[in-house]
Amino acid sequence: MLRIINGEVYDPLNGVNGEVRDVCAADGKIVSEAPDGKVIDAQGMVVMPGGIEFHAHVAGGKVNAGRKMRPEDHREMAIPRTPLTRSGVGHTVPSTFATGYHFAQLGYTTVMEAAGPPLGARHVHEELNDIPILDKGFFVLMGNNYFVLKFIAEGDFARLKDYVAWLLEATGGYAIKIVNPAGVDTWKWGRNVNSLDDPADTFPVTPRQIVVNLARVQQELGLPHTIHVHCNNLGVPGNAQITLQTMQAVGDLPIHVTHAQFNGYGGTGWGDFHSGAPELAAYVNEHKNVTVDMGQVVFGPVTTMTADGPWQYRLYQLSGHKWVNCDVEMETSAGIVPYRFSKRNAVNAVQWAVGLELALLIEDPWRVFLTTDHPNGGPFHAYPDIIKLLLDRDHRAEVLEGVHRGAQKRSSLKDLHREYSLFEIAIITRAGPARALGLRQKGHLGPGADADIAIYSKAADPKEMFARPRYVIKAGEIVAQDGRIVQDKPGRTFYVAPGYDRQIESAIRDDFEKYYTVSFENYPVQFDHYLPHRVAVSCVRE
């Protein structure tokens, strides 16, 4: 049992805004009272639910290829073993143990892997299981999947729905991820799409059809999280248009547009490249069915990695850096390019501004989440810096002065005076993501919630405050104290099992056996081995 007393509590889901009150835990859950057990005096401290990483690339084949290809990255940060913890390396593509410790040291207790190919699901789980402390889950790449395209082309919505449900169960996945719909399919021949109505290659279906159909599937299966969309034309000037069109295409079906910064640009080329954030934010403000995450850029080295093969190739051409591509049969692709965001580069400066504009222009903090699309926009350990930029407008203005003037001329950032409150920070880093993910036991401190808690000293500098919580509590036990890991234990894996008509197996078996190179029987992951600590999150059909 644990009792945290005298702390200033920020628990937005329960409407608690900085009131001093006790938070108690027993048996891994928040309880209303804990008469005995350990007491933490949080006088002068801020108490929040554990942070929830909404979208990061931390586990699976693509991430591991990123680690493998970047020895130069690891040399920036070595993490020695301790009697309690395993050793590892950082920086933008940390090893699995380092990933878990690092997140925990920042007060984060849950992480969602943003993109796993179904064929590599075992690999995703093996790595998730080697990420200590955190609870986790993974989003399953579906936007260019052979059977998804096929059933849409055949207009067979019932089968599409069953297939998605089957695939989620076969992979132990959590949500539907869509990356450059139709575009990745055409990339398998070296091409791309650039409008919402350009067809895929394997079947003549368009990005519009893919997004709309999967959005309907998500609703009808009652999946806890909406479709999670990486729009077409990512990274390209003028792409705010296709992002808007994608949101318009789904009408009032729920949609999450991920790392919106990377899809929030105006202009027709690099010459007139400018922010498209105001248009996107205006749409989001008007449409309650839309959520976004920032995908904030952090100046310095990054490792870009997405399932968007054609974009990664383009970034290789633009940067001349080393480049990995991996096309995965029947399902998706992946690309990786190391990159460095520079303050002195006009385009990079605008990109940096766009993420902040989105966070400041979207009025409802429940619908915009703090991410860097780790490690694409920046490493997750830069979160305290970003929080400071949101909390403190003078600091923001100062930083803006130091970056390329493009950020002032080609974005609205200098005119934005909004400052986030701690309450709002708690929303965009925990309560909001928990709600959007449909994780009811996460992101709050009400009785019955998982006892995942972060306690920060109220420092004058919010960056310091958020970089080193005094205590981090996971499932009711202290796992980190003053930046040190004090307990190493495995986390759990969330998955969904919406159920499906068994007929779907015979509907896909033929093509599966013809075109995959693994046996149908060997494809699904074995839950007992790959999700040893699992939690089913229920689906609520409308």
Add this chain to the structure above:
Amino acid sequence: MQIDHVVCAFCGCVCDDLTVTLEDGRVTGVKQACALGRAWLLGHSAEADQPPALIDGQPASLEEAVEVAAQILSQARYPLIYGLSSTYCEAQRQAVALADLLGATIDCCTSVCHGPSGIAMQVVGEPTCTLGEVKNRADLLIYWGSNPAESHPLHFARYAVTPKGLFIPRGRKDRTVVLVDVRPTASARAADIFLQIKPGRDFECLWALRALIRGLDLEESAVADTGLTLAQLQDLAGRMKSCRFGVLFVGQGLTQSRGKQMNTAAAFMLVRDLYAHTKFAVIPMRGHGNVTGIDNVLSWQTGYPFGVNFSRGYPRFNPGEFTAVDVLGRGEADAALIVASDPVATLPRVAARRLAQIPTVALDTHGSETTKVARVVITTAPAGISAEGTIYRMDNVPLRLRKFLPSPYPSDEEVLGRIVERVTQLRARN
């Protein structure tokens, strides 16, 4: 009893549609496997045919062997853990945990086969794909310094040359197969075109192809020492540019000959250049069982794919410094743990000799040259027959090895876990 969809752990193909027949605790029949896979699967039984362990050549119990192994490893100043290619990922994870705990050096067979492919990837990246993409799309296959007919016997039939695919309706007829090697190997029979290059001239050939694909004019004299004529190279370059989906398979003929990682980097860059014209991929022909698995496990746990040293308490990577051949050859390693591989038979003689001089612990399913010189030998259950776990195919596709035959011996995972536990206790005491 008949078991379907058995996954073969013997080579990098990781065929997963074998059928195995069991009678009286023995594998009596194997279908859909090649001769190598069949021999491997038929070679094991549920009976104890060797002692659980040997210490100094004398039969011993597992407990005694684990104790001596733990003592040897924790007393060593510079222990080496090596091999791990023929075991599954859960065991490999224990081996890395042990290396981390001991401050040891850990290396795998990658460093003597496709290490140069790994280094090339760190230099230029790697445009690649899974084998299903080859089956479904590839109309041009180029094998360079690789002899799948002998090293990966079912590769041609399952993945590359003969199968029909989504966009390859006629199978073999829709594909052109080129073999580049220093001699006509058994794989030449499967090829439409065989190009015999001079030994040690791979880099020059690849660089000439890059030039031709970029549209540079070369003189005949520029390619004079490659063993190929300019016309042959032009023809190949033309095919590479005009195919719809090409795949370059690189083998040890490329990675282990003069130039090593420069050769593989040249191959990767050549494939990268081809994106200006068409779609292309490069796939290293990773060999043994689960060598791709240890590569992955090491990468996610330490950041580096092979040759990892923990002596400073965190992982460091330096091929040539922390690779087994070098650590042994220079006489630095003062104890060794060998798991599921036979370095005494496969490493250069000076490295093998060192293994005989120092206290070596070997985990294997059967006797080998290495178990002959090892101080401690522990018999373990064969992966994919009597022990289950994850295996990565040569293209990084993970599959689950199953256990269908009981074994009197513990699994590698269990034995390594016990050594980890014992070493932890010994450490805590000091």
